[in-house]
Amino acid sequence: MYLLEQRILRDGIIKEGDVLRVDSFLNHQIDVKFVNGLCSEFYRLFKDCDVTKILTIEASGIGMACLTAQFFDVPVVFAKKSKTSNITNEFYSASAFSYTHNNTNNIIVSKAYLTSSDRILIIDDFLALGGALTAMLDLCEQAGATVVGAGIMVEKAYQGGGDKIRSRGIRVESLAKIKSMDSNGIEFC
Amino acid sequence: MYLLEQRILRDGIIKEGDVLRVDSFLNHQIDVKFVNGLCSEFYRLFKDCDVTKILTIEASGIGMACLTAQFFDVPVVFAKKSKTSNITNEFYSASAFSYTHNNTNNIIVSKAYLTSSDRILIIDDFLALGGALTAMLDLCEQAGATVVGAGIMVEKAYQGGGDKIRSRGIRVESLAKIKSMDSNGIEFC
Numbered sequence: 001m002y003l004l005e006q007r008i009l010r011d012g013i014i015k016e017g018d019v020l021r022v023d024s025f026l027n028h029q030i031d032v033k034f035v036n037g038l039c040s041e042f043y044r045l046f047k048d049c050d051v052t053k054i055l056t057i058e059a060s061g062i063g064m065a066c067l068t069a070q071f072f073d074v075p076v077v078f079a080k081k082s083k084t085s086n087i088t089n090e091f092y093s094a095s096a097f098s099y100t101h102n103n104t105n106n107i108i109v110s111k112a113y114l115t116s117s118d119r120i121l122i123i124d125d126f127l128a129l130g131g132a133l134t135a136m137l138d139l140c141e142q143a144g145a146t147v148v149g150a151g152i153m154v155e156k157a158y159q160g161g162g163d164k165i166r167s168r169g170i171r172v173e174s175l176a177k178i179k180s181m182d183s184n185g186i187e188f189c
Numbered sequence: 190m191y192l193l194e195q196r197i198l199r200d201g202i203i204k205e206g207d208v209l210r211v212d213s214f215l216n217h218q219i220d221v222k223f224v225n226g227l228c229s230e231f232y233r234l235f236k237d238c239d240v241t242k243i244l245t246i247e248a249s250g251i252g253m254a255c256l257t258a259q260f261f262d263v264p265v266v267f268a269k270k271s272k273t274s275n276i277t278n279e280f281y282s283a284s285a286f287s288y289t290h291n292n293t294n295n296i297i298v299s300k301a302y303l304t305s306s307d308r309i310l311i312i313d314d315f316l317a318l319g320g321a322l323t324a325m326l327d328l329c330e331q332a333g334a335t336v337v338g339a340g341i342m343v344e345k346a347y348q349g350g351g352d353k354i355r356s357r358g359i360r361v362e363s364l365a366k367i368k369s370m371d372s373n374g375i376e377f378c
Contacts, residue, residue: 029302030251030265032258059247062219063255063265069221076219076252113218 001041001175004153005188007034008176012186018156020126020181026153027060027125036067038175042123042151043071045173049148051121053077055114055140057096057107057132064153065123072121077114079107079136092142096135099128099159107132109139116144127152127174130161137170149173156181157189190230190364193342194377196223197365201375207345209370215342216249216314225256227364231312231340232260234362238337240310242266244303244329246285246296246321253342254312261310266303268296268325281331285324288317288348296321298328305333316341316363319350326359338362345370346378 013021025031051072056065057079065076082105091108098105114120122136133150140147149171155162157177166172177189202210214220240261245254246268254265271294280297287294303309311325322339329336338360344351346366355361366378 023299024301025264028266028269028299030255030258030267032255032265033262035255036259059251059267059269062248062251063267066219066221066224066252066255067259069219070225070256073222075214076221077217078219078248078252080217080248110212110217112213 001038003034004038004176008154009186014181014183014186018181020154020156020178020186022125022154026064030063032063032067035064038153039064039068040071041175042068042121042173046121046149046151047072049121050119051148052117052119053114053121054123055079055109055120055136056123057081057136061124064125068121068123068151077109079109079139081105081107092139094135094138094142097129097131099126099131104131107135107139109143111143114139114143114145118143118145120145120147122147122150123152124150125153127155127162127172128159130165133161133165133172137165151175154178190227192223193227193365197343198375203370203372203375207370209343209345209367209375211314211343215253219252221252221256224253227342228253228257229260230364231257231310231362235310235338235340236261238310239308240337241306241308242303242310243312244268244298244309244325245312246270246325250313253314257310257312257340266298268298268328270294270296281328283324283327283331286318286320288315288320293320296324296328298332300332303328303332303334307332307334309334309336311336311339312341313339314342316344316351316361317348319354322350322354322361326354340364343367 152174155174179189180187341363344363368376368378
């Protein structure tokens with residue numbers, strides 16, 4: 001999506017460790033009007049898929065998931081990164097490696113909020129190695145839910161996570177796909 | 190706010206340790222249409238305050254902050270709970286005790302996204318002892334930002350955090366204020 005690519009070129013900052021920082025508009029400070037426009041694109045792409053619920057993962061996916069949910073008129077469920085005292089023991093659980101944070105999280109969703117009658121659209125900000133997305137797909141599989149696809153803001157395509165998941169037959173739509181990224185700049189697919 | 194009180198009475202679950210679970214509609218699964226209605230009330234309350242930015246804290250505040258931001262047409266900044274590899278070292282930092290999770294988090298906001306020209310509306314889901322809100326006020330003070338007030342979904346008024354903060358001259362507006370809560374039920378102020 002041209003608008004997002006241009007914004008990444010303007011405001012994205014490449015950090016050591018192959019990290020792209022877009023926290024001025026996407027995942028620390030959120031330019032809500034701009035992100036809402038991106039979310040409308042997820043609606044265009046998935047509007048005929050009978051989505052019943054949007055699944056994301058805390059923390060930075062939540063804002064865009066809620067904005068996207070307004071177009072679909074469905075609820076959001078966000079996977080939590082650890083077991084907390086106000087979550088029931090009745091949950092689905094999966095492991096997710098985070099490239100950005102270089103750690104592995106246990107993510108959980110209450111069984112009550114992910115069921116076999118759900119048709120799930122997964123929304124997330126980044127797709128690199130695919131750890132978070134794979135874990136969310138795992139949660140959906142445990143629930144017997146149908147995954148209609150995943151809407152991703154920024155895919156670092158050269159890291160291969162997206163294509164690995166596509167090869168499983170999962171529809172993955174990324175609004176910006178980075179082909180290469182280094183100190184000379186960013187090239188999109 | 191009557192609608193929220195009724196929803197809490199219908200769907201809220203009181204857990205041991207004086208915890209009110211509202212994760213079926215507010216902070217695990219999010220009933221986006223319903224929450225958006227609540228957020229419109231924050232707009233009614235603060236629309237004349239020249240808000241330039243909404244500040245919240247990850248994770249459960251982010252969705253409602255983004256929905257609220259749409260009414261004000263301003264960006265959201267969410268305080269993060271730990272230093273991560275894609276955050277610059279240039280941040281404001283404060284300590285927040287979480288009643289729900291029974292732990293203390295260091296919360297941070299990049300200095301770039303909270304400035305002395307900002308007029309901040311703080312949004313959060315719960316206010317009990319006031320740990321998170323106090324920490325966010327601390328971040329704003331460090332930045333020299335003006336806080337126009339705080340919009341809270343559910344205040345456990347009997348825990349005193351809200352009134353302690355009001356006594357500092359901070360405007361705190363809570364959509365549901367719980368006077369008492371036990372196995373017999375919930376009473377609102």
